[in-house]
Amino acid sequence: MKHKLIFSLLLLMLCFNVSFSQSIQDIINQVSNANLQLRVNELSGEQATVINGVSRTIANRLHSNNDLAADYIEERLSAFPNLTVAVQNFNSTGKNVIATQLGQTNPDNIYMICAHYDSVADYCADDNATGVAAVIEIARIMSQQCTDNTIIYALWDEEEIGLLGANFYAQQVADDTNGNTRDNILGVLNMDMIGYDGDAPGTPGDNDFDIDVRPIANSIAIKDDLLTILNTYSFDLNVIVVNPGTPASDHSRFWNQGYSAVLVGESWATNDETPNYHTANDRVVDIDFQYMTELTKLVAAYVATKSGLVALDNMVTQTDTSLMANETAANYQWYNCDTEIEISGATNQTFVPTTTGNYAVELTNGLCTERSSCINFSVLSASEFSEDELHLYPNPMASVLKIDNRTNENLSITIHTISGKTINKFQSEKSYVEVDFKKYASGIYFITIASESKASTFKMVKA
Structure with a gap:
């Protein structure tokens, strides 16, 4: 987690960063x-x-x-x-x-x-x-x-x-x-x-x-x-x-x-x-x-x-607190690139991420739809769980995913396939949780865990 602080300080030294264009x-x-x-x-x-x-x-x-x-x-x-x-x-x-x-x-x-x-x-x-x-x-x-x-x-x-x-x-x-x-x-x-x-x-x-x-x-x-x-x-x-x-x-x-x-x-x-x-x-x-x-x-x-490239600007401007689509005349949908899932309610030109991750915006203007490249964004606050608060294991797993919850908080746990499909979603405030993966195929899964103040996404592999 220490590298996030360094990256955040670098962001503060930059006015903004522009990603992606279309020449x-x-x-x-x-x-x-x-x-x-x-x-x-x-x-x-x-x-x-x-x-x-x-x-x-x-x-x-x-x-x-x-x-x-x-x-x-x-x-x-x-x-x-x-x-x-x-x-x-x-x-x-x-x-x-x-x-x-x-x-x-x-x-x-x-x-x-x-x-x-x-x-x-x-x-x-x-x-x-x-x-x-x-x-x-x-x-x-x-x-x-x-x-x-x-x-x-x-x-x-x-x-x-x-x-x-x-x-x-x-x-x-x-x-x-x-x-x-x-x-x-x-x-x-x-x-x-x-x-x-x-x-x-x-x-x-x-x-x-x-x-x-x-x-x-x-x-x-x-x-x-x-x-x-x-x-x-x-x-x-x-x-x-x-x-x-x-x-x-x-x-x-x-x-x-x-x-x-x-x-x-x-x-x-x-x-x-x-x-x-x-x-x-x-x-x-x-x-x-x-x-x-x-x-x-x-x-x-x-x-x-x-x-022939259509003149829809899918560049994104990044500041230390937000991401903004440069195109001013479009419909917007922001995505979490780590899970390939659209972010509910994130449909404005400007998006303020609450967790560190990779994000992109999809722009629609008439029949034309384009998506920006994925941008790595690091939030300035400690909004992700630390390793002392959450522990997911084993990785790879055979049939059961184990979660140690040391936060004493009620957690929302969502499991996505690599294609972004939600296959399980539940809440738990237990200090130890087991998730049965026997019925799921071998491959890569993303586990998103959120409390009222923090959220993290973990990449897990079922052997």
Whole structure:
């Protein structure tokens, strides 16, 4: 608890702090190297992850054994605001995961970023956990924005056995027979293997990458837009334009239907692709995450530019006592980021937190809804319970959560799942409380305990 006092003193020395804005450069700056590393490690099975509240390891993503990977992708995308997520079953085993962010001004104008998630062996970090991780990271950032045009984030299955998932989808959206309307997809940007650069990972090098393009529809214009973005903002990248580009990835299925599309990836044109292609030796240790981050930033900038950012200001000003949304003409709802639960009654432009935590505001103006980034706020008073007052154990627990209450006060105890759902709420003034967790699934839970003057939230794990 001592660190809170130090942080509070620092706040007193600052007039205010501003978090989050919405220029193209701000979008670029939000791409997180750490997030990309985490996603690639989880998708390639290098480390366990939580899926549907249970700790799991994605053993591989072979098309016959990748339902767990599909669940992982669906769950991560569903956690972001402003996305509608659907699983498209295109044969007995194939599943595309499609997330749609509807444009506010021109919803029929569609831009798509995509990658395939299936593999041919264990691990396959570069092929193509890197592309999937980039799509998820861009969706995380852009889903917090309102856009003029629609963005589709698509993760394809069964690319490795014939581009089947992308082919099915492209044929469906292009079909204009029997009263169907052809989808107005203005650009498809496919990411396939974006993590390998022949120099040692993290060291300066040539950072070559390919844009594969063909003169089909307006594909050349997508390439030109990417070159303009490269010259407008700062990237540590060197572009190689390949024309005619390879048809050996999902973008080509959109070429077949007369759509504009390009492939962005590491430089096969200069023989600078992973040497462990299509083997179980394609491991995270060989990924150059700084190079991958640069490519993700480029694609994020393209998506933000072409989708058109709506001018809703979701910046937040922080003082030593309050948080204030900068947007003056909107409806407001403040959230506790630690539990992902909206704060009852916190619907004004200014919010005064009573407990230390992470907070965000959701703004709604007409059809446009955006959420700010989460802001760490430390209250100046000692409003949380000390370790001497409350003790929750064991952590992890097997079936029973034990609470030692040394406050001599009546406590309100609320239990939330990791998704924010309240599963139990009760009051107790006993000095010792046991909570039965036998009926709950393994995973992460948040326990919020409050008295009349104090409140704390504890992160607990059921094994």
